Amino acid sequence: MRIRLRYEKTEAGRFLSHLDLARTMERTLRRAEVPLAFSEGFNPHPKMSFASALAVGITGENEFLDVELRRRVNPEKLEQAIREAMPPALKLKQLEEIPMQGKSLSASINLAVYRFLVSAGRIHEADVRAGIDRMLAAAELWRQPKIKPGKKPIPAKEVRGLIRWITVSPENGWLKLEMALVMSNMAQLRPQEVWAMLADFGGFEADAVRQVCRTGLYIEEDGKAYMPMGGDHRDAQRDFNEGGGH
Amino acid sequence: MNNWKQDIEPFLNDISKPQRYLGGELNEIVKDWTAVSCRFLFAFPDVYEVGMSHLGLQILYEAVNQTPELLMERTFAPWTDMEALLRRESIPLFGLESGREAADYDCIGFTLQHEMSYTNILNMLSLGNIPLWAAERGDEDILVIAGGPCASNPEPLAPFLDAVILGEGEVLLPRLLQTIGNHKACRGGKMDRKTLLAELAGLGGVYVPSFYEPVYDAAGELTAIMPLEMPGMERKAPAMIKKARLKDLDSACFPTAPLVPYIEVVHDRMMLEILRGCTRGCRFCQAGMIYRPVRERSCETLLRQADALKKHTGHNEISLTSLSSSDHTCIKELVHNLMENFEGEQISVSLPSLRANHFSVELANEIQKVRKTGFTFAPEAGTQRLRDVINKGVTEEALLQTIEHAVQAGWSQVKLYFMVGLPTETMEDVDGIAALCERVVRRGTQVMKEKGRFGALKVTASVSNFVPKAHTPFQWSGQDTQEVFKAKHAYLRQRIRDRRISYHYHDPFTSMLEAVFARGDRRLAVVIAKATEKGCRFDSWTEQFKGEAWKTAFEESGLDMQALASKTFHLTAILPWSHLDYGIDPDFLKREQALAFKETITPDCRYHGCSRCGICGPEGGLVLFGKAEDL
Ligand code: SF4
Numbered sequence: 001m002r003i004r005l006r007y008e009k010t011e012a013g014r015f016l017s018h019l020d021l022a023r024t025m026e027r028t029l030r031r032a033e034v035p036l037a038f039s040e041g042f043n044p045h046p047k048m049s050f051a052s053a054l055a056v057g058i059t060g061e062n063e064f065l066d067v068e069l070r071r072r073v074n075p076e077k078l079e080q081a082i083r084e085a086m087p088p089a090l091k092l093k094q095l096e097e098i099p100m101q102g103k104s105l106s107a108s109i110n111l112a113v114y115r116f117l118v119s120a121g122r123i124h125e126a127d128v129r130a131g132i133d134r135m136l137a138a139a140e141l142w143r144q145p146k147i148k149p150g151k152k153p154i155p156a157k158e159v160r161g162l163i164r165w166i167t168v169s170p171e172n173g174w175l176k177l178e179m180a181l182v183m184s185n186m187a188q189l190r191p192q193e194v195w196a197m198l199a200d201f202g203g204f205e206a207d208a209v210r211q212v213c214r215t216g217l218y219i220e221e222d223g224k225a226y227m228p229m230g231g232d233h234r235d236a237q238r239d240f241n242e243g244g245g246h
Numbered sequence: 247m248n249n250w251k252q253d254i255e256p257f258l259n260d261i262s263k264p265q266r267y268l269g270g271e272l273n274e275i276v277k278d279w280t281a282v283s284c285r286f287l288f289a290f291p292d293v294y295e296v297g298m299s300h301l302g303l304q305i306l307y308e309a310v311n312q313t314p315e316l317l318m319e320r321t322f323a324p325w326t327d328m329e330a331l332l333r334r335e336s337i338p339l340f341g342l343e344s345g346r347e348a349a350d351y352d353c354i355g356f357t358l359q360h361e362m363s364y365t366n367i368l369n370m371l372s373l374g375n376i377p378l379w380a381a382e383r384g385d386e387d388i389l390v391i392a393g394g395p396c397a398s399n400p401e402p403l404a405p406f407l408d409a410v411i412l413g414e415g416e417v418l419l420p421r422l423l424q425t426i427g428n429h430k431a432c433r434g435g436k437m438d439r440k441t442l443l444a445e446l447a448g449l450g451g452v453y454v455p456s457f458y459e460p461v462y463d464a465a466g467e468l469t470a471i472m473p474l475e476m477p478g479m480e481r482k483a484p485a486m487i488k489k490a491r492l493k494d495l496d497s498a499c500f501p502t503a504p505l506v507p508y509i510e511v512v513h514d515r516m517m518l519e520i521l522r523g524c525t526r527g528c529r530f531c532q533a534g535m536i537y538r539p540v541r542e543r544s545c546e547t548l549l550r551q552a553d554a555l556k557k558h559t560g561h562n563e564i565s566l567t568s569l570s571s572s573d574h575t576c577i578k579e580l581v582h583n584l585m586e587n588f589e590g591e592q593i594s595v596s597l598p599s600l601r602a603n604h605f606s607v608e609l610a611n612e613i614q615k616v617r618k619t620g621f622t623f624a625p626e627a628g629t630q631r632l633r634d635v636i637n638k639g640v641t642e643e644a645l646l647q648t649i650e651h652a653v654q655a656g657w658s659q660v661k662l663y664f665m666v667g668l669p670t671e672t673m674e675d676v677d678g679i680a681a682l683c684e685r686v687v688r689r690g691t692q693v694m695k696e697k698g699r700f701g702a703l704k705v706t707a708s709v710s711n712f713v714p715k716a717h718t719p720f721q722w723s724g725q726d727t728q729e730v731f732k733a734k735h736a737y738l739r740q741r742i743r744d745r746r747i748s749y750h751y752h753d754p755f756t757s758m759l760e761a762v763f764a765r766g767d768r769r770l771a772v773v774i775a776k777a778t779e780k781g782c783r784f785d786s787w788t789e790q791f792k793g794e795a796w797k798t799a800f801e802e803s804g805l806d807m808q809a810l811a812s813k814t815f816h817l818t819a820i821l822p823w824s825h826l827d828y829g830i831d832p833d834f835l836k837r838e839q840a841l842a843f844k845e846t847i848t849p850d851c852r853y854h855g856c857s858r859c860g861i862c863g864p865e866g867g868l869v870l871f872g873k874a875e876d877l
Contacts, residue, residue, distance in 0.1 A: 012270045015263075019510070020508050020510070027560030030560035087272035088270050088272075089508055
């Protein structure tokens with residue numbers, strides 16, 4: 001049996017590395033007495049595959065994981081057991097049985113939506129908006145990774161194609177930014193990097209970002225985007241096309 | 247009340263491993279601050295990853311928090327980057343559960359696991375805005391206590407501590423905290439410090455340093471430790487303080503739902519304490535003396551606890567801990583049952599401390615399907631003569647046979663622990679370390695050849711420096727000087743030419759500091775304070791160790807560390823810990839010292855009759871569940 005989990009990496013878990021999270025997840029499944037299937041060989045480990053690693057310091061509202069079991073279990077009972085076994089850093093949102101064969105999550109996910117806050121004190125919403133417009137109007141965007149002393153310089157990359165949309169809106173004295181970024185094997189952008197580029201275009205200084213959250217992971221196909229599982233697919237679609245509904 | 251975890255929040259992206267400071271782990275207990283009578287902050291003087299690997303923490307967390315009127319929270323030594331942040335932002339040391347500052351609690355307790363953690367203790371007090379010296383603390387201030395193995399000679403720290411717990415904390419700590427709670431409840435939440443300390447001293451097992459006055463003669467030799475009149479009691483403090491004891495380990499509380507850290511810690515596994523105490527009787531070993539008598543848990547209890555641990559933690563490894571796990575009388579049955587229950591779920595079993603015998607290989611073979619890790623043994627000395635001196639009851643032939651079995655079972659790496667500087671050691675004994683390693687390599691490699699395996703047996707020789715410890719038969723013996731240690735290590739380095747043997751040794755300077763504090767008295771307190779002031783922290787972390795600062799601290803205090811470390815005490819001398827009774831008869835220690843010098847062994851009392859160490863009596867004795875057989 002193979003199952004897919006949709007879960008949240010909460011505020012309490014935001015400083016977990018991907019390895020910490022994987023270990024925490026394995027323990028959770030063991031506590032829930034999930035009959036995990038193990039790999040063969042000298043050092044057997046459970047057959048789990050995550051959609052995408054989440055960086056330290058970032059929370060995730062809709063993260064995904066596939067797990068292989070060595071026998072069939074009632075999915076509802078399973079869902080309840082796993083939900084109860086979750087530590088404060090994680091929250092189970094949904095569980096579904098999926099076909100044994102099928103494309104892996106990491107191979108199908110190709111878009112991520114992020115949200116974060118910046119201080120509205122020194123930065124004006126209008127400047128951010130202007131920055132967004134100018135940046136997205138550019139035909140090409142070149143990102144030059146920081147050159148570390150003593151290391152070989154990394155060549156600059158063209159990244160305009162990695163940004164689908166960006167929005168900004170006020171929120172309780174803060175500015176809330178949301179953005180949809182393409183995930184590709186060739187290049188990936190971190191939301192903080194986009195924010196730094198945006199500051200250049202808007203002509204302001206990039207303040208520290210807070211509460212960075214990956215709100216969802218999507219599969220984009222034929223101009224449509226949907227989550228690998230869960231909720232309302234139309235919501236995801238609107239989310240994707242209109243930029244967080246704004 | 248402030249939750250300081252919120253105050254560090256904006257800075258967390260800039261410090262290493264922020265999760266160390268946030269708590270919130272699985273099985274964390276957050277109690278209502280106002281619903282309890284005494285709030286205790288357990289302070290581990292090392293980083294989170296070390297502290298969270300310590301079973302003692304988990305046991306006390308359970309023992310205190312299962313008492314409705316008590317609360318225990320945790321704090322750890324902040325790493326240097328975090329300390330800088332706390333000082334820069336004026337954020338005090340805080341408890342991980344509630345985020346309250348240290349000074350808000352009724353009592354803070356440090357565990358003394360080793361001597362090189364002492365500067366961290368003072369630094370944590372300073373970060374907690376707690377007056378450093380006990381004499382400077384008033385009725386409004388928190389009570390500062392300590393416990394753990396180094397509490398068996400807490401004298402170098404005595405001037406900083408209000409009270410010290412001797413012996414087994416899970417018995418005494420809840421009682422001590424309840425006494426504090428009752429004391430305050432009777433006084434509208436206020437404390438009368440002196441009276442409270444007198445009440446604590448009455449509990450038995452609680453040592454209040456300020457009730458004792460060391461007396462020195464003109465030459466600076468300790469001549470007496472005088473008990474003083476206790477305030478409001480009209481009597482003196484007890485002349486001897488007896489350690490607290492747990493009679494029955496089998497029915498004692500054990501944390502089957504321990505805290506499960508999110509980040510990787512040193513020992514990331516279930517810990518099941520299968521027995522406590524060891525009577526093998528190695529004459530240098532403090533743990534083997536102060537944790538007597540031997541008390542086992544029964545196989546049924548252990549299997550039940552292992553099952554509960556599995557359900558509540560989800561770990562994929564269980565470690566059967568104790569000072570010498572293969573000595574449990576039911577170890578075979580236990581390991582067999584655990585393997586049967588756990589193997590299907592890919593949970594591995596580990597035995598951290600094995601003796602060098604055939605039986606150990608058999609056990610290790612049963613639990614270890616994967617042969618990647620090495621086998622570890624501790625012959626401690628290179629010659630039979632010196633092994634008889636230290637009472638390490640292992641013969642060379644037994645060791646070689648064990649190696650043979652291990653190699654036959656598939657191992658190809660062995661780690662051997664030795665010590666240099668043991669009492670009566672000569673260069674012949676030092677040479678014996680190299681010679682023994684060579685014989686192990688030869689025998690092992692020969693077996694590999696016979697089995698048609700390629701390569702050679704690899705041996706890692708890890709050589710530490712003897713540190714004389716309180717409450718052991720070698721407590722009177724002085725340590726080798728730095729020159730002698732260096733000469734011995736230099737000799738071994740050039741003597742070991744065989745490429746199949748790799749040689750590792752410990753820094754003699756840290757060993758000297760350990761010896762000074764392990765047998766030190768109250769005059770050392772000022773040195774610790776000065777070293778802390780000069781920036782000494784995390785002294786057991788090689789890259790953090792500041793030798794020069796320590797040297798200056800000793801010089802400024804007018805103390806000669808080499809002289810203190812290599813001092814040989816007279817058998818009749820009053821020792822700084824003479825008033826602390828760990829149940830071991832001083833005459834037994836003297837007898838053992840004499841036998842050591844006569845190169846005569848004392849066999850384990852579990853198998854060969856009582857050697858009258860003095861611990862067994864009406865307060866309890868040996869608890870074994872199976873047949874005692876020396877394998
Ligand atoms: S009193 Fe005797 S039996 Fe008890 S621990 Fe000591 S030596 Fe062993």
